Amino acid sequence: MPLVNMKQMLAHAYANRYCVGAFDLVSLDFLQGILQAAERCEAPVILSLAESHFDYFDFDILMPAVVAAARRAAVPVAIHLDHGASLESAVRGINLGCNGVMVDASHHPFEENVARTREVVEMARGCGVPVEGELGYVPGVEGEDAERHPGEVVYTTAEEARRYVEQTGVDFLAVSVGTVHGRMKGEPRLDLDRLAEVNEALGLPLVIHGGTGLSDEQFLALIERGVAKINYYTALADAAGRRIGENGSGGYTARVAGVAEAVAAETERCIRLWGGAGRAGEVLEACTPWAPVEHLIYYNIEGLDEAGVESMMEEGRRVLSTIPGVLRVVTGRAVQGDAAYRYCWVVEFCHPAVIDSYRDHPLHRRFADERFRPVAGNRISIDFVSVE
Numbered sequence: 001m002p003l004v005n006m007k008q009m010l011a012h013a014y015a016n017r018y019c020v021g022a023f024d025l026v027s028l029d030f031l032q033g034i035l036q037a038a039e040r041c042e043a044p045v046i047l048s049l050a051e052s053h054f055d056y057f058d059f060d061i062l063m064p065a066v067v068a069a070a071r072r073a074a075v076p077v078a079i080h081l082d083h084g085a086s087l088e089s090a091v092r093g094i095n096l097g098c099n100g101v102m103v104d105a106s107h108h109p110f111e112e113n114v115a116r117t118r119e120v121v122e123m124a125r126g127c128g129v130p131v132e133g134e135l136g137y138v139p140g141v142e143g144e145d146a147e148r149h150p151g152e153v154v155y156t157t158a159e160e161a162r163r164y165v166e167q168t169g170v171d172f173l174a175v176s177v178g179t180v181h182g183r184m185k186g187e188p189r190l191d192l193d194r195l196a197e198v199n200e201a202l203g204l205p206l207v208i209h210g211g212t213g214l215s216d217e218q219f220l221a222l223i224e225r226g227v228a229k230i231n232y233y234t235a236l237a238d239a240a241g242r243r244i245g246e247n248g249s250g251g252y253t254a255r256v257a258g259v260a261e262a263v264a265a266e267t268e269r270c271i272r273l274w275g276g277a278g279r280a281g282e283v284l285e286a287c288t289p290w291a292p293v294e295h296l297i298y299y300n301i302e303g304l305d306e307a308g309v310e311s312m313m314e315e316g317r318r319v320l321s322t323i324p325g326v327l328r329v330v331t332g333r334a335v336q337g338d339a340a341y342r343y344c345w346v347v348e349f350c351h352p353a354v355i356d357s358y359r360d361h362p363l364h365r366r367f368a369d370e371r372f373r374p375v376a377g378n379r380i381s382i383d384f385v386s387v388e
C-alpha cells in the first residue's frame with residue numbers, strides 16, 4: 001500500500017521545506033539498499049529508474065520487483081521514470097507502474113522542449129500521473145553517468161521558467177543552476193540567487209539533477225530555495241563499486257556481498273541531511289494511496305465461434321495494453337459451464353483517471369465499436385478500486 005501519489009508527496013516536502021531523495025537504481029541491491037535506508041529513517045522516498053541507464057538492466061523485468069518492493073515498504077514510496085526520452089517512453093514507464101515521469105527535452109530549443117513536454121503532460125494527465133520537465137541543461141562531467149549527458153551547462157532563467165511551466169503544465173521543474181551529472185571536478189559553484197528567483201516566479205516543487213558531490217551546506221541552501229526533489233546516483237554507484245573492490249577476489253556472491261548495505265549507508269546519509277527522516281507518517285496522511293482500478297467486464301458472445309472469440313481476445317490484449325495507464329489486460333473464460341457470463345476482461349488501470357481517458361481513447365473506441373460490442377450485447381461492466 002505505501003505507494004503514494006507523488007504530486008502530493010512533493011507538495012508536502014515543498015510546503016515543509018525538506019527534500020525527498022530520488023535515488024536512481026540499477027539492480028536489486030540498489031532497490032533493497034534504498035528502501036532499507038528509507039525505512040531506517042522513516043522517510044518518504046522516490047525509487048527512480050533512468051532511461052539513460054536502460055543498458056544496465058531490463059526495465060520490463062526490473063519494474064515488477066520495484067512495484068512489489070514499494071507496495072510492501074513501511075514508508076511512503078513513489079516510482080519515477082527519470083530522463084524519459086519520448087512520449088512512448090513515458091507511456092511505457094506508466095504502463096509498467098511508474099507514478100511519476102520526467103520528460104527530458106532540455107537539450108532541444110525552448111519551443112521544441114515545450115511541445116515535447118506538453119504532449120507528455122496531456123497523456124499523463126489522463127493517467128493521473130504527475131510530470132517533471134527540465135529547462136536549462138545539466139551536463140555530465142565525469143563518472144558512469146557523465147557520458148549520457150554531453151555538452152555544456154545552460155542555466156535556467158526565471159522568465160523562461162515561468163513561460164515554460166505556463167505552456168506545458170508540468171507539476172515539477174528540474175532546473176540548471178550549476179550542478180552536473182556524475183562526479184564533480186573542482187568546487188561546484190551554484191547560482192543560488194538564480195534558484196531563488198525561479199522559485200519566487202513559480203511556487204512549485206523544484207528538482208535538482210546531479211546531486212553527487214555537493215557539500216552539506218549546498219544541499220541545505222538548495223532546499224531552502226524550493227528544491228523538493230534531488231536526483232542522486234553516482235555516489236551510490238561509487239559506494240557499491242568500492243564495496244565490490246574491497247571484497248576482492250571470489251565468486252559472484254562473495255564479490256557483491258554488502259553492496260545493498262553500502263548503497264543504504266549513502267542513501268541514509270542523504271535522507272537525514274535533506275530533512276526527510278521521521279516524515280513518513282505525515283506524508284502517508286497527506287497523500288492518497290496509489291491503488292490501481294480493476295475495470296471488469298463479464299460478457300456472453302453471439303455470432304462468433306470459439307476461434308473467432310480467441311482472435312477477438314488476442315487483438316484486445318495486444319491493442320488495449322498499449323493505451324496509456326493500462327497496467328495489464330487479462331482475458332478469461334468461465335470455469336463453470338453454466339456460469340451466467342461465459343467470458344471476462346480484467347483491465348487494470350493505474351489510476352481512476354484512466355476510466356475516462358481509456359474509454360475515449362481512439363484505440364479503445366475502434367476495438368469496442370468494431371470488434372467487441374457487435375458480438376457482446378449481453379454484458380456487465382464495473383470498475384473496482386482495491387480496498388486494503
Ligand code: 13P
Binds near residue numbers: 050208232233235
Ligand atoms: P548524480 O549521478 O550526479 O548524482 O546525478 C543523478 C541524476 O541527476 C539522475 O537524474
